[in-house]
Amino acid sequence: MGRGDALTQAAVDGQLDARREGRVESTGLPVHEYVVQRRVERARALLLRGDLPASQVAIEAGFAHQSHMARCMRRVLGVTPTALAGRSPAR
Numbered sequence: 001m002g003r004g005d006a007l008t009q010a011a012v013d014g015q016l017d018a019r020r021e022g023r024v025e026s027t028g029l030p031v032h033e034y035v036v037q038r039r040v041e042r043a044r045a046l047l048l049r050g051d052l053p054a055s056q057v058a059i060e061a062g063f064a065h066q067s068h069m070a071r072c073m074r075r076v077l078g079v080t081p082t083a084l085a086g087r088s089p090a091r
Helices: 003-012 031-049 053-061 066-077 081-085
Strands: none
Touching: 031 053, 031 066, 031 081, 053 066, 053 081, 066 081
């Protein structure tokens, strides 16, 4: 999910509230933080599936590269992709 795609979808879903200066109405989060959290959720699900390498997961989830995904996951979830992948049921 690219940045434009997520913003467009949020606008279509009626979740963006222009009066709140670019916040997602349902969460109250700034748009960028909402998008990052959605990407982290997607990456987490893909990593737990265990069928893609972390570099491919990063691209599929909309991150620029693997280290960007790792930074965001550590900040949002408190764990690294490697630690999360180690919990995968496929292993």
